[in-house]
Amino acid sequence: MVADYRIEHWTSACSVVGSSKDSAITISVNNRAATRQAIINTLSRKGYKLIERSTWHAKPPRDMLTPASWDYRDVVIHHAGHSYTCAVNARGAIEQIQKAQEYDMKKFYDIGYHYAVSCSGELIEARDIRYTGSHVAGENTGKIGIVLLENLAEAGEAWQQEYSRKSLWEKLRGSLDIARDAVAFNHATPTKMQIDALLALIETLIEYFNITALGGHREYQLLAPGNEGRACPGRYGMQVVKEMRAKFRLGAPSK
Numbered sequence: 001m002v003a004d005y006r007i008e009h010w011t012s013a014c015s016v017v018g019s020s021k022d023s024a025i026t027i028s029v030n031n032r033a034a035t036r037q038a039i040i041n042t043l044s045r046k047g048y049k050l051i052e053r054s055t056w057h058a059k060p061p062r063d064m065l066t067p068a069s070w071d072y073r074d075v076v077i078h079h080a081g082h083s084y085t086c087a088v089n090a091r092g093a094i095e096q097i098q099k100a101q102e103y104d105m106k107k108f109y110d111i112g113y114h115y116a117v118s119c120s121g122e123l124i125e126a127r128d129i130r131y132t133g134s135h136v137a138g139e140n141t142g143k144i145g146i147v148l149l150e151n152l153a154e155a156g157e158a159w160q161q162e163y164s165r166k167s168l169w170e171k172l173r174g175s176l177d178i179a180r181d182a183v184a185f186n187h188a189t190p191t192k193m194q195i196d197a198l199l200a201l202i203e204t205l206i207e208y209f210n211i212t213a214l215g216g217h218r219e220y221q222l223l224a225p226g227n228e229g230r231a232c233p234g235r236y237g238m239q240v241v242k243e244m245r246a247k248f249r250l251g252a253p254s255k
Helices: 033-046 090-104 157-161 170-173 175-182 192-208 216-222 234-249
Strands: 005-009 027-029 074-079 115-117 123-125 143-148 213-216
Touching: 033 234, 074 123, 074 216, 074 234, 115 192, 115 216, 123 192, 192 213, 192 234, 213 216, 213 234
Parallel strands: 074 143, 074 213, 115 143
Antiparallel strands: 005 027, 115 123
């Protein structure tokens, strides 16, 4: 059978005492689907059944997606924003991911993120990991996008991080959003179940890809073409970002 992809499957697992990822041997597999499934299986062994696209009835992409370079090195943390509050169960989380896909498909071919994590600890497959995401404007190559399904920003953060940098015309055009942001007090802080699920997901991704950096959307956006400010993932989301960087000893975003 002819392989449709040549995959570099990297793993941190070791079979020799004292070995490390630096001495790991590259393993090539003949289909990216194998790595996607291995991620799902690993999460299952850790107690997390990934809610796959077929389970939440994801709409098919509007057009062909770009195959990922498969050299994923960054994890980008997002939050869903002001129109989201914590779902209490899997059904609520599915409704949220459907809402996120519907919103993203107004301008993208599919939902932009690769994974989502609900407040109650459900892990959800968003865009298939085999395809480049659409979650950092202008620079998505090599970046895995994870969205936390609630609002983690304080009121006024969008003004501080985004609109204060824009021209007068852009401020006038965004006046309604600025007004909404000023009174957006429905923020939350991540739950323990959500943090635990996020830890398991990042740990698993590190096993399968050579992840070297982790950051918040706002950090990556300032490095991307245009240097656009973003409030995402909010103050409380950035606390999670710093916690995860320290936990996994990953670097901050850089050029």
